[in-house]
Amino acid sequence: MVKIGKDKKERKEQEHKQRQVNVEDWLQRLQQRIESIEKRLDAVERRLSNEAFTGAKFGGTTEEEKKSSAKLKEVVENLKKEIDSLRKNIEAVQRNGAPANVSGENAEKPVTISIKRGPDYSKELASIERRLEKLEKSRKNTPTVKVGKIEVPIEITGIIGGLLAFLIAALLFAGYKNLVVSPPFVIFIGIVLMVATALKTYFINASKR
Known part of the structure:
Protein backbone atom coordinates (compact mmCIF):
# COMPACT_ATOMS: atom_id res chain seq x y z
CA MET A 1 0.00 0.00 0.00
CA VAL A 2 2.83 2.34 0.88
CA LYS A 3 4.55 1.57 -2.44
CA ILE A 4 1.34 2.08 -4.42
CA GLY A 5 0.75 5.39 -2.67
CA LYS A 6 4.33 6.42 -3.33
CA ASP A 7 4.09 5.51 -7.02
CA LYS A 8 0.86 7.45 -7.33
CA LYS A 9 2.46 10.47 -5.70
CA GLU A 10 5.49 10.27 -7.99
CA ARG A 11 3.23 9.96 -11.04
CA LYS A 12 1.29 13.05 -9.98
CA GLU A 13 4.53 14.95 -9.47
CA GLN A 14 5.72 13.96 -12.95
CA GLU A 15 2.41 15.02 -14.46
CA HIS A 16 2.61 18.29 -12.58
CA LYS A 17 6.16 18.92 -13.83
CA GLN A 18 5.08 18.10 -17.37
CA ARG A 19 2.21 20.60 -17.14
CA GLN A 20 4.65 23.16 -15.80
CA VAL A 21 7.02 22.60 -18.74
CA ASN A 22 4.14 22.79 -21.22
CA VAL A 23 2.86 26.07 -19.77
CA GLU A 24 6.35 27.57 -19.71
CA ASP A 25 6.93 26.56 -23.33
CA TRP A 26 3.57 28.05 -24.31
CA LEU A 27 4.36 31.30 -22.49
CA GLN A 28 7.75 31.47 -24.18
CA ARG A 29 6.24 30.96 -27.65
CA LEU A 30 3.58 33.55 -26.89
CA GLN A 31 6.22 36.04 -25.77
CA GLN A 32 8.21 35.48 -28.95
CA ARG A 33 5.10 36.07 -31.02
CA ILE A 34 4.33 39.27 -29.11
CA GLU A 35 7.90 40.52 -29.60
CA SER A 36 7.63 39.86 -33.33
CA ILE A 37 4.33 41.76 -33.51
CA GLU A 38 5.78 44.65 -31.49
CA LYS A 39 8.72 44.95 -33.89
CA ARG A 40 6.31 45.15 -36.82
CA LEU A 41 4.25 47.74 -34.96
CA ASP A 42 7.37 49.83 -34.31
CA ALA A 43 8.22 49.68 -38.01
CA VAL A 44 4.69 50.80 -38.92
CA GLU A 45 4.90 53.64 -36.38
CA ARG A 46 8.20 54.84 -37.84
CA ARG A 47 6.69 54.86 -41.33
CA LEU A 48 3.68 56.79 -40.07
CA SER A 49 5.90 59.23 -38.17
CA ASN A 50 7.89 59.93 -41.32
CA GLU A 51 4.70 61.21 -42.93
CA ALA A 52 4.86 64.25 -40.64
CA PHE A 53 8.24 65.25 -42.08
CA THR A 54 7.40 64.98 -45.77
CA GLY A 55 5.92 68.47 -45.71
CA ALA A 56 2.51 69.74 -46.67
CA LYS A 57 1.10 68.68 -49.99
CA PHE A 58 -1.33 70.45 -52.28
CA GLY A 59 -3.90 68.42 -54.19
CA GLY A 60 -7.32 66.83 -54.02
CA THR A 61 -6.17 63.78 -52.06
CA THR A 62 -4.47 65.67 -49.21
CA GLU A 63 -7.36 65.50 -46.74
CA GLU A 64 -8.05 61.88 -47.62
CA GLU A 65 -4.42 60.95 -47.00
CA LYS A 66 -4.39 62.80 -43.67
CA LYS A 67 -7.53 60.97 -42.54
CA SER A 68 -6.05 57.62 -43.60
CA SER A 69 -2.81 58.29 -41.71
CA ALA A 70 -4.71 59.42 -38.60
CA LYS A 71 -6.92 56.32 -38.72
CA LEU A 72 -3.91 54.03 -39.08
CA LYS A 73 -2.19 55.70 -36.12
CA GLU A 74 -5.31 55.23 -34.01
CA VAL A 75 -5.53 51.54 -34.91
CA VAL A 76 -1.83 51.03 -34.15
CA GLU A 77 -2.19 52.72 -30.75
CA ASN A 78 -5.18 50.56 -29.82
CA LEU A 79 -3.34 47.44 -30.91
CA LYS A 80 -0.29 48.39 -28.84
CA LYS A 81 -2.48 48.86 -25.75
CA GLU A 82 -4.02 45.41 -26.16
CA ILE A 83 -0.62 43.78 -26.67
CA ASP A 84 0.74 45.63 -23.63
CA SER A 85 -2.18 44.31 -21.57
CA LEU A 86 -1.49 40.78 -22.80
CA ARG A 87 2.20 41.12 -21.90
CA LYS A 88 1.27 42.22 -18.37
CA ASN A 89 -0.97 39.18 -17.98
CA ILE A 90 1.88 36.90 -19.01
CA GLU A 91 4.30 38.62 -16.64
CA ALA A 92 1.78 38.25 -13.81
CA VAL A 93 1.54 34.51 -14.43
CA GLN A 94 5.34 34.16 -14.52
CA ARG A 95 5.80 36.38 -11.47
CA ASN A 96 3.30 34.39 -9.41
CA GLY A 97 4.81 31.14 -10.61
CA ALA A 98 1.38 29.80 -11.47
CA PRO A 99 2.27 26.24 -12.42
CA ALA A 100 5.19 25.84 -10.01
CA ASN A 101 3.46 27.00 -6.82
CA VAL A 102 0.14 25.23 -7.35
CA SER A 103 -0.44 22.07 -5.35
CA GLY A 104 -3.20 19.74 -4.21
CA GLU A 105 -6.55 20.05 -5.96
CA ASN A 106 -5.54 23.33 -7.60
CA ALA A 107 -2.79 21.51 -9.48
CA GLU A 108 -5.42 19.90 -11.68
CA LYS A 109 -6.83 23.27 -12.73
CA PRO A 110 -5.51 24.75 -15.99
CA VAL A 111 -3.64 28.03 -15.98
CA THR A 112 -5.44 30.56 -18.15
CA ILE A 113 -4.60 34.00 -19.49
CA SER A 114 -7.24 36.44 -20.61
CA ILE A 115 -6.75 37.05 -24.34
CA LYS A 116 -9.44 39.00 -26.15
CA ARG A 117 -8.14 39.02 -29.68
CA GLY A 118 -4.81 37.22 -29.59
CA PRO A 119 -5.22 35.32 -32.89
CA ASP A 120 -6.30 38.50 -34.68
CA TYR A 121 -3.16 40.55 -33.93
CA SER A 122 -1.14 39.31 -36.90
CA LYS A 123 -4.09 39.63 -39.28
CA GLU A 124 -4.91 43.15 -38.13
CA LEU A 125 -1.28 44.21 -38.32
CA ALA A 126 -0.99 42.76 -41.84
CA SER A 127 -4.09 44.77 -42.79
CA ILE A 128 -2.49 47.94 -41.38
CA GLU A 129 0.71 47.28 -43.33
CA ARG A 130 -1.25 46.76 -46.56
CA ARG A 131 -3.22 49.99 -46.05
CA LEU A 132 -0.04 51.91 -45.26
CA GLU A 133 1.69 50.49 -48.33
CA LYS A 134 -1.29 51.47 -50.47
CA LEU A 135 -1.19 54.99 -49.03
CA GLU A 136 2.54 55.28 -49.74
CA LYS A 137 2.08 54.01 -53.29
CA SER A 138 -0.65 56.55 -53.95
CA ARG A 139 1.78 59.29 -52.97
CA LYS A 140 4.57 57.89 -55.11
CA ASN A 141 2.29 57.60 -58.13
CA THR A 142 2.06 61.39 -58.36
CA PRO A 143 5.37 63.13 -59.15
CA THR A 144 6.02 66.11 -56.89
CA VAL A 145 8.38 69.04 -56.72
CA LYS A 146 9.41 70.64 -53.42
CA VAL A 147 8.96 74.36 -52.94
CA GLY A 148 10.51 74.98 -49.54
CA LYS A 149 8.72 72.62 -47.16
CA ILE A 150 5.73 72.22 -49.46
CA GLU A 151 5.35 69.40 -51.96
CA VAL A 152 3.43 70.37 -55.09
CA PRO A 153 2.14 67.45 -57.19
CA ILE A 154 2.99 67.50 -60.87
Whole structure:
Protein backbone atom coordinates (compact mmCIF):
# COMPACT_ATOMS: atom_id res chain seq x y z
CA MET A 1 0.00 0.00 0.00
CA VAL A 2 2.83 2.34 0.88
CA LYS A 3 4.55 1.57 -2.44
CA ILE A 4 1.34 2.08 -4.42
CA GLY A 5 0.75 5.39 -2.67
CA LYS A 6 4.33 6.42 -3.33
CA ASP A 7 4.09 5.51 -7.02
CA LYS A 8 0.86 7.45 -7.33
CA LYS A 9 2.46 10.47 -5.70
CA GLU A 10 5.49 10.27 -7.99
CA ARG A 11 3.23 9.96 -11.04
CA LYS A 12 1.29 13.05 -9.98
CA GLU A 13 4.53 14.95 -9.47
CA GLN A 14 5.72 13.96 -12.95
CA GLU A 15 2.41 15.02 -14.46
CA HIS A 16 2.61 18.29 -12.58
CA LYS A 17 6.16 18.92 -13.83
CA GLN A 18 5.08 18.10 -17.37
CA ARG A 19 2.21 20.60 -17.14
CA GLN A 20 4.65 23.16 -15.80
CA VAL A 21 7.02 22.60 -18.74
CA ASN A 22 4.14 22.79 -21.22
CA VAL A 23 2.86 26.07 -19.77
CA GLU A 24 6.35 27.57 -19.71
CA ASP A 25 6.93 26.56 -23.33
CA TRP A 26 3.57 28.05 -24.31
CA LEU A 27 4.36 31.30 -22.49
CA GLN A 28 7.75 31.47 -24.18
CA ARG A 29 6.24 30.96 -27.65
CA LEU A 30 3.58 33.55 -26.89
CA GLN A 31 6.22 36.04 -25.77
CA GLN A 32 8.21 35.48 -28.95
CA ARG A 33 5.10 36.07 -31.02
CA ILE A 34 4.33 39.27 -29.11
CA GLU A 35 7.90 40.52 -29.60
CA SER A 36 7.63 39.86 -33.33
CA ILE A 37 4.33 41.76 -33.51
CA GLU A 38 5.78 44.65 -31.49
CA LYS A 39 8.72 44.95 -33.89
CA ARG A 40 6.31 45.15 -36.82
CA LEU A 41 4.25 47.74 -34.96
CA ASP A 42 7.37 49.83 -34.31
CA ALA A 43 8.22 49.68 -38.01
CA VAL A 44 4.69 50.80 -38.92
CA GLU A 45 4.90 53.64 -36.38
CA ARG A 46 8.20 54.84 -37.84
CA ARG A 47 6.69 54.86 -41.33
CA LEU A 48 3.68 56.79 -40.07
CA SER A 49 5.90 59.23 -38.17
CA ASN A 50 7.89 59.93 -41.32
CA GLU A 51 4.70 61.21 -42.93
CA ALA A 52 4.86 64.25 -40.64
CA PHE A 53 8.24 65.25 -42.08
CA THR A 54 7.40 64.98 -45.77
CA GLY A 55 5.92 68.47 -45.71
CA ALA A 56 2.51 69.74 -46.67
CA LYS A 57 1.10 68.68 -49.99
CA PHE A 58 -1.33 70.45 -52.28
CA GLY A 59 -3.90 68.42 -54.19
CA GLY A 60 -7.32 66.83 -54.02
CA THR A 61 -6.17 63.78 -52.06
CA THR A 62 -4.47 65.67 -49.21
CA GLU A 63 -7.36 65.50 -46.74
CA GLU A 64 -8.05 61.88 -47.62
CA GLU A 65 -4.42 60.95 -47.00
CA LYS A 66 -4.39 62.80 -43.67
CA LYS A 67 -7.53 60.97 -42.54
CA SER A 68 -6.05 57.62 -43.60
CA SER A 69 -2.81 58.29 -41.71
CA ALA A 70 -4.71 59.42 -38.60
CA LYS A 71 -6.92 56.32 -38.72
CA LEU A 72 -3.91 54.03 -39.08
CA LYS A 73 -2.19 55.70 -36.12
CA GLU A 74 -5.31 55.23 -34.01
CA VAL A 75 -5.53 51.54 -34.91
CA VAL A 76 -1.83 51.03 -34.15
CA GLU A 77 -2.19 52.72 -30.75
CA ASN A 78 -5.18 50.56 -29.82
CA LEU A 79 -3.34 47.44 -30.91
CA LYS A 80 -0.29 48.39 -28.84
CA LYS A 81 -2.48 48.86 -25.75
CA GLU A 82 -4.02 45.41 -26.16
CA ILE A 83 -0.62 43.78 -26.67
CA ASP A 84 0.74 45.63 -23.63
CA SER A 85 -2.18 44.31 -21.57
CA LEU A 86 -1.49 40.78 -22.80
CA ARG A 87 2.20 41.12 -21.90
CA LYS A 88 1.27 42.22 -18.37
CA ASN A 89 -0.97 39.18 -17.98
CA ILE A 90 1.88 36.90 -19.01
CA GLU A 91 4.30 38.62 -16.64
CA ALA A 92 1.78 38.25 -13.81
CA VAL A 93 1.54 34.51 -14.43
CA GLN A 94 5.34 34.16 -14.52
CA ARG A 95 5.80 36.38 -11.47
CA ASN A 96 3.30 34.39 -9.41
CA GLY A 97 4.81 31.14 -10.61
CA ALA A 98 1.38 29.80 -11.47
CA PRO A 99 2.27 26.24 -12.42
CA ALA A 100 5.19 25.84 -10.01
CA ASN A 101 3.46 27.00 -6.82
CA VAL A 102 0.14 25.23 -7.35
CA SER A 103 -0.44 22.07 -5.35
CA GLY A 104 -3.20 19.74 -4.21
CA GLU A 105 -6.55 20.05 -5.96
CA ASN A 106 -5.54 23.33 -7.60
CA ALA A 107 -2.79 21.51 -9.48
CA GLU A 108 -5.42 19.90 -11.68
CA LYS A 109 -6.83 23.27 -12.73
CA PRO A 110 -5.51 24.75 -15.99
CA VAL A 111 -3.64 28.03 -15.98
CA THR A 112 -5.44 30.56 -18.15
CA ILE A 113 -4.60 34.00 -19.49
CA SER A 114 -7.24 36.44 -20.61
CA ILE A 115 -6.75 37.05 -24.34
CA LYS A 116 -9.44 39.00 -26.15
CA ARG A 117 -8.14 39.02 -29.68
CA GLY A 118 -4.81 37.22 -29.59
CA PRO A 119 -5.22 35.32 -32.89
CA ASP A 120 -6.30 38.50 -34.68
CA TYR A 121 -3.16 40.55 -33.93
CA SER A 122 -1.14 39.31 -36.90
CA LYS A 123 -4.09 39.63 -39.28
CA GLU A 124 -4.91 43.15 -38.13
CA LEU A 125 -1.28 44.21 -38.32
CA ALA A 126 -0.99 42.76 -41.84
CA SER A 127 -4.09 44.77 -42.79
CA ILE A 128 -2.49 47.94 -41.38
CA GLU A 129 0.71 47.28 -43.33
CA ARG A 130 -1.25 46.76 -46.56
CA ARG A 131 -3.22 49.99 -46.05
CA LEU A 132 -0.04 51.91 -45.26
CA GLU A 133 1.69 50.49 -48.33
CA LYS A 134 -1.29 51.47 -50.47
CA LEU A 135 -1.19 54.99 -49.03
CA GLU A 136 2.54 55.28 -49.74
CA LYS A 137 2.08 54.01 -53.29
CA SER A 138 -0.65 56.55 -53.95
CA ARG A 139 1.78 59.29 -52.97
CA LYS A 140 4.57 57.89 -55.11
CA ASN A 141 2.29 57.60 -58.13
CA THR A 142 2.06 61.39 -58.36
CA PRO A 143 5.37 63.13 -59.15
CA THR A 144 6.02 66.11 -56.89
CA VAL A 145 8.38 69.04 -56.72
CA LYS A 146 9.41 70.64 -53.42
CA VAL A 147 8.96 74.36 -52.94
CA GLY A 148 10.51 74.98 -49.54
CA LYS A 149 8.72 72.62 -47.16
CA ILE A 150 5.73 72.22 -49.46
CA GLU A 151 5.35 69.40 -51.96
CA VAL A 152 3.43 70.37 -55.09
CA PRO A 153 2.14 67.45 -57.19
CA ILE A 154 2.99 67.50 -60.87
CA GLU A 155 0.03 66.39 -63.00
CA ILE A 156 0.98 65.57 -66.61
CA THR A 157 -2.50 66.26 -67.93
CA GLY A 158 -2.70 69.51 -65.99
CA ILE A 159 0.64 70.76 -67.29
CA ILE A 160 -0.17 69.88 -70.89
CA GLY A 161 -3.62 71.44 -70.55
CA GLY A 162 -2.03 74.63 -69.25
CA LEU A 163 0.51 74.71 -72.08
CA LEU A 164 -2.27 74.24 -74.64
CA ALA A 165 -4.21 77.09 -73.06
CA PHE A 166 -1.17 79.38 -73.36
CA LEU A 167 -0.69 78.24 -76.97
CA ILE A 168 -4.30 79.02 -77.86
CA ALA A 169 -4.08 82.41 -76.14
CA ALA A 170 -0.88 83.22 -78.03
CA LEU A 171 -2.43 82.21 -81.37
CA LEU A 172 -5.52 84.31 -80.70
CA PHE A 173 -3.37 87.26 -79.66
CA ALA A 174 -1.37 86.88 -82.88
CA GLY A 175 -4.55 86.93 -84.96
CA TYR A 176 -4.78 83.21 -85.81
CA LYS A 177 -8.41 82.84 -84.75
CA ASN A 178 -9.29 80.82 -87.85
CA LEU A 179 -6.55 78.33 -87.05
CA VAL A 180 -7.68 77.95 -83.45
CA VAL A 181 -11.29 77.15 -84.43
CA SER A 182 -10.32 74.90 -87.34
CA PRO A 183 -11.18 71.16 -87.03
CA PRO A 184 -7.56 69.97 -87.55
CA PHE A 185 -6.33 72.11 -84.64
CA VAL A 186 -9.14 70.94 -82.35
CA ILE A 187 -8.39 67.33 -83.30
CA PHE A 188 -4.71 67.97 -82.54
CA ILE A 189 -5.57 69.25 -79.06
CA GLY A 190 -7.80 66.24 -78.43
CA ILE A 191 -5.04 63.83 -79.47
CA VAL A 192 -2.49 65.57 -77.22
CA LEU A 193 -4.82 65.35 -74.20
CA MET A 194 -5.62 61.70 -74.90
CA VAL A 195 -1.90 60.84 -75.16
CA ALA A 196 -1.21 62.67 -71.89
CA THR A 197 -3.98 60.76 -70.13
CA ALA A 198 -2.77 57.45 -71.57
CA LEU A 199 0.80 58.15 -70.41
CA LYS A 200 -0.40 59.02 -66.91
CA THR A 201 -2.45 55.81 -66.70
CA TYR A 202 0.50 53.76 -67.95
CA PHE A 203 2.95 55.18 -65.39
CA ILE A 204 0.46 54.66 -62.53
CA ASN A 205 -0.11 51.03 -63.49
CA ALA A 206 3.61 50.43 -64.02
CA SER A 207 4.40 51.74 -60.52
CA LYS A 208 1.91 49.30 -58.97
CA ARG A 209 3.60 46.23 -60.44
